[in-house]
Structures are given as C-alpha cells and as structure tokens.
Amino acid sequence: MTNFLLSLIIIQNAVFYMKQKPILIIGAGPAGLTVAYELSKKIESPIVVVENSPSVGGLSQNIYFKDKIIDIGGHRFYTGYKRVIQFWNEIYPFELKKENNSKFLIKKREVAILFNQKMFDYPIRLQVSLLWKLGFYNFLNIIRDYLKERFKKKKEITNLEEILISRFGKKLYELFFKEYTLKVWGIPSNKIKPEWADQRIDPISIRSILLNSLKNFSRKKTAYTLSALEEGETFLYPKLGPGAFWEEVHRRVSDSNTKFMYNHSISEIQVENNEIKKIIIINNKTMEKKEYSPEFVFSSIPIKDLFNYFPKKTSEENLFKIAAHLQYRDYVIVPFLVKKFSLPVKKPYNYEWVYINTPEVKLARLQIFDNWSPFLNKEKDLNWIGVEYFCNEGDLFWNKPDKEIIKNAINELKKINILTEQDVVDSTIIRKTKAYPVYSGSFIDLDKIHSYLNNIKNLYPIGRNGMHRYLNLDQVVLTAISSVEMALSGKTVKDSLWKIGDPS
Numbered sequence: 001m002t003n004f005l006l007s008l009i010i011i012q013n014a015v016f017y018m019k020q021k022p023i024l025i026i027g028a029g030p031a032g033l034t035v036a037y038e039l040s041k042k043i044e045s046p047i048v049v050v051e052n053s054p055s056v057g058g059l060s061q062n063i064y065f066k067d068k069i070i071d072i073g074g075h076r077f078y079t080g081y082k083r084v085i086q087f088w089n090e091i092y093p094f095e096l097k098k099e100n101n102s103k104f105l106i107k108k109r110e111v112a113i114l115f116n117q118k119m120f121d122y123p124i125r126l127q128v129s130l131l132w133k134l135g136f137y138n139f140l141n142i143i144r145d146y147l148k149e150r151f152k153k154k155k156e157i158t159n160l161e162e163i164l165i166s167r168f169g170k171k172l173y174e175l176f177f178k179e180y181t182l183k184v185w186g187i188p189s190n191k192i193k194p195e196w197a198d199q200r201i202d203p204i205s206i207r208s209i210l211l212n213s214l215k216n217f218s219r220k221k222t223a224y225t226l227s228a229l230e231e232g233e234t235f236l237y238p239k240l241g242p243g244a245f246w247e248e249v250h251r252r253v254s255d256s257n258t259k260f261m262y263n264h265s266i267s268e269i270q271v272e273n274n275e276i277k278k279i280i281i282i283n284n285k286t287m288e289k290k291e292y293s294p295e296f297v298f299s300s301i302p303i304k305d306l307f308n309y310f311p312k313k314t315s316e317e318n319l320f321k322i323a324a325h326l327q328y329r330d331y332v333i334v335p336f337l338v339k340k341f342s343l344p345v346k347k348p349y350n351y352e353w354v355y356i357n358t359p360e361v362k363l364a365r366l367q368i369f370d371n372w373s374p375f376l377n378k379e380k381d382l383n384w385i386g387v388e389y390f391c392n393e394g395d396l397f398w399n400k401p402d403k404e405i406i407k408n409a410i411n412e413l414k415k416i417n418i419l420t421e422q423d424v425v426d427s428t429i430i431r432k433t434k435a436y437p438v439y440s441g442s443f444i445d446l447d448k449i450h451s452y453l454n455n456i457k458n459l460y461p462i463g464r465n466g467m468h469r470y471l472n473l474d475q476v477v478l479t480a481i482s483s484v485e486m487a488l489s490g491k492t493v494k495d496s497l498w499k500i501g502d503p504s
C-alpha cells in the first residue's frame with residue numbers, strides 16, 4: 001500500500017513537471033535564493049535551482065569550523081531601499097528602534113586603519129589626534145593638497161587614482177588609499193575605471209570631515225534610525241552570521257515547489273530566436289546530464305562562465321572575447337582562534353575590522369569576528385579573528401599550501417605586533433574565487449555584453465558577478481526582486497536592472 005502511494009506521488013510530480021515549463025535559477029547565492037523566494041510566493045511553476053557547490057549562500061554563506069562560524073568578509077546588512085528592508089523583515093522580523101529578540105543584532109560600524117603602528121578611525125575625521133599621529137608637516141600637506149584640488153580646473157576623470165586624488169587631495173590619497181587599493185585589486189589605481197569609486201567610495205571631503213567632527217562634538221547618543229541604516233553607520237547583522245539568514249531563505253523555499261540541484265553545473269545553453277530553448281545541466285560528480293526547456297532563466301553566475309555555455313557564433317566572436325577577458329579578484333581568509341591579540345590602542349577593541357595599510361605586509365584586513373556577533377565563537381576566553389588576503393586564483397600566493405599561508409599570516413601578524421605563534425590555538429583557511437568583479441580589462445566594453453544578454457527574452461542576469469557589478473547584498477537582492485517582477489509582468493526591456501546600485 002505504502003509503495004503504491006509512493007509511486008502515485010512520484011507520477012503526480014512527474015506529470016506536474018512535464019505540464020509546466022520550469023523556471024531555472026543558476027546559482028544559490030543571495031541573488032538566486034531571493035529569486036526563488038519571490039517566485040515561490042507568486043507562482044506555482046516548478047523552480048529548479050542549479051548550484052555547483054554543495055551549499056547555499058554564495059559569498060555570503062557561513063563556513064562552519066568546529067563549533068565556530070566564519071563570515072567571509074564580514075557582511076553588514078544596510079540599505080536605503082525600503083523594498084529590501086521589507087524582504088529582510090519578512091525573513092528575520094526586526095524592530096529598528098529597539099534591541100529585541102530578533103535574529104538580527106543592531107550594530108554600530110566601528111572600523112579603523114592601522115598605519116605606521118598607529119590606529120586611525122575610519123572614515124577619517126579631522127581631529128587633533130590626526131595631527132599628532134601624522135605630524136604637523138603631513139597635516140599641512142593634506143590641507144594644501146585638498147585645497148589645491150578644490151580650486152583646480154576640473155578635467156575629465158579616467159581612472160580611480162584621479163577620482164581619489166580629486167576627492168581627497170594627493171597627500172591623503174598617498175597615505176591612506178594608494179597602498180591599500182593596490183593590495184585589494186593587485187593593480188595600481190590608475191589602471192582601474194572610476195565607476196567603482198562612484199559606486200563605493202563615500203564622497204567624503206575635508207568639508208564633511210569638518211562637519212562630522214562638529215556633529216560628533218555636539219552629538220547626543222541617538223536612537224537607531226532608518227537613515228543611519230541607509231548610511232551603513234548602523235547595520236543589521238544576523239546573530240548566527242549572514243549565512244544563517246540565507247539558510248532560512250532556503251528553508252522557506254524548500255517547502256514549496258523548488259528543487260535544488262547541488263554539485264550541478266551548466267553544460268550547454270541553446271538559444272534560438274533570442275530565446276533560451278534548452279539548458280543542459282550536468283552532475284559534477286557522475287557527469288550525468290539532464291535537459292530542461294525553461295520558461296525563464298535567472299543567472300547569477302559570473303558572466304565569463306555564462307558565455308562558455310552559449311554556442312559560439314563567428315559573428316559574435318568579439319563578444320565572446322569581451323566576456324573571456326572580464327577580470328575578477330580572488331580572496332583568502334585565514335581565521336585564527338587566539339588566546340590574545342593586541343592593537344596599538346586602549347582596550348576594549350570594539351572594531352569589527354581593521355584595514356592594514358602598511359606595505360610591509362600582504363595582509364589587507366583583520367576581521368574581529370567576536371565583535372560582529374558573540375554567537376560566532378562560544379569560547380569566551382579565546383578570541384576569534386580572521387586575516388584577509390586579496391590575490392588572483394592561480395598566482396603564487398593562491399597556490400601556496402594551506403600550512404604555508406597560515407604560517408605566513410602568523411609571521412605577518414608578528415611583524416606588525418598583533419600576535420605571536422604562542423597566542424594561536426587553532427586556525428584554518430578558506431579560499432573564494434571571484435569575490436570581486438574588477439573594473440578593468442574588458443570592463444570598458446561591458447555595455448556590449450549587456451545588450452546581448454538583454455536581447456535574450458527569457459534570460460535575466462542578476463547579482464554581483466551575474467552582472468559584473470560591485471554590488472552589495474541589498475543591491476543584489478533588488479536585482480533579484482526587480483527581475484522577478486519584470487519576468488512575471490512580461491517586460492523584456494531590462495535596462496533599468498543594470499542601473500541598480502548606480503549613484504543617485
């Protein structure tokens with residue numbers, strides 16, 4: 001009897017899948033999961049999510065190491081989009097005005113720069129301490145160079161270095177941006193397109209530094225407000241790490257009509273008359289293939305990879321070249337469980353992370369996981385921190401054995417007086433490819449890729465690498481929500497999707 005019922009259910013499912021065309025989502029990171037969640041609320045078509053790793057959450061996933069949680073990069077949840085706040089609130093209800101029992105912690109951003117064995121608040125503020133930390137001569141040069149930029153005739157800006165110098169002045173740029181940008185991107189800032197700064201660098205100026213200092217001087221302790229969340233000064237942080245939030249989204253969609261195919265990838269995409277007619281999916285382990293004729297496809301995978309699945313036509317050779325030359329920056333984090341660590345500043349250290357702005361070491365940032373959430377590390381007498389490196393997949397650093405990278409990280413921490421090997425209790429290492437889409441290489445021709453992808457009626461590119469844009473979680477979520485709305489309302493003009501995240 002049970003067997004009979006079971007086969008009945010299987011047949012019913014099979015008939016259902018045959019009757020309706022499935023919707024395919026490629027990638028189960030924040031973008032793909034948001035699409036799955038939004039679709040599952042609105043329609044009953046079968047949804048298939050193809051994910052080439054064994055887990056969900058993409059760059060924003062939790063990595064579990066023994067009983068500890070690693071957040072790749074430290075993820076602040078902040079936004080100015082009401083629609084995104086509504087989405088976060090649906091998953092983890094929260095009350096901004098009060099600390100309550102929500103699964104989100106309400107955090108204040110506390111970041112510093114370690115430079116020349118001194119700590120500087122980030123964003124930099126014009127305070128007396130800045131004068132004695134940098135010296136009178138440097139301080140004067142900062143003001144002089146800044147004023148010079150203000151009175152200079154404006155010329156067309158063609159790279160990141162020019163934009164930074166024009167905003168901050170040469171001296172401030174040289175002290176705080178030049179080396180760090182090189183560490184993060186691996187190329188000098190004059191080789192990076194200025195669009196990145198438009199999206200990412202707060203347009204702080206000496207004027208706003210001054211205003212900030214005045215505000216700080218007179219500021220009473222303010223309640224958390226929506227505008228603070230918008231600026232990122234205050235942010236939400238899932239108590240159990242960002243990945244726990246995405247695991248919850250996944251749990252909600254798993255109840256519905258959605259099938260997750262882990263360790264699967266795409267083998268081929270067939271396009272006819274500007275429409276995806278067929279997608280062939282491959283099991284990474286068994287190499288078994290399955291065919292789908294999707295109604296819509298939402299792709300959050302790197303554009304460079306997506307193009308590998310399209311049939312190559314000689315008429316589109318140039319386009320394939322552009323996609324093949326898109327560049328990415330890869331990422332390594334070395335988490336350490338330590339007895340103690342020190343920074344050249346009075347305790348307690350409340351920073352969530354510290355930028356390491358010294359050229360003597362390759363490490364770029366220090367994460368203090370305990371300050372993101374005390375729930376990431378249960379061992380209260382030990383500290384849980386992470387050392388971040390930016391590199392390129394396959395370069396000398398990336399290819400080093402794990403043990404060597406860990407040893408190197410300890411040596412570097414020792415060099416800048418943060419800890420010694422005797423302080424280290426445990427450690428691990430995580431590598432992430434394509435953590436950042438780079439705004440150089442063939443980025444300049446990206447609009448040609450946009451037009452090509454826009455023309456495929458039932459394809460919606462979404463998310464960070466899916467659009468090759470340096471998008472944060474909120475913007476990624478918005479690309480997902482907006483593309484679902486577009487697809488379901490039959491809109492095929494997708495230009496507005498590519499504008500999400502542009503400065504307003």
Ligand SMILES: Cc1cc2nc3c(=O)[nH]c(=O)nc-3n(C[C@H](O)[C@H](O)[C@H](O)COP(=O)(O)OP(=O)(O)OC[C@H]3O[C@@H](n4cnc5c(N)ncnc54)[C@H](O)[C@@H]3O)c2cc1C
Nearest residue numbers: 027029030031051052058059073075076435463464472473
């Ligand atoms: C160091 C660091 C710090 C960050 N800090 C913040 C922050 O503080 N605040 C913030 O808002 N954002 C932050 N971000 C950005 C945030 O992580 C991303 O915006 C977000 O994770 C992108 O989501 P996504 O779904 O577009 O892409 P991803 O997270 O990259 O997900 C894509 C998914 O597709 C899968 N995939 C790839 N190729 C294939 C394929 N061929 N077939 C099937 N599946 C495939 C991947 O395994 C992955 O699961 C940070 C990012 C990094 C790297």
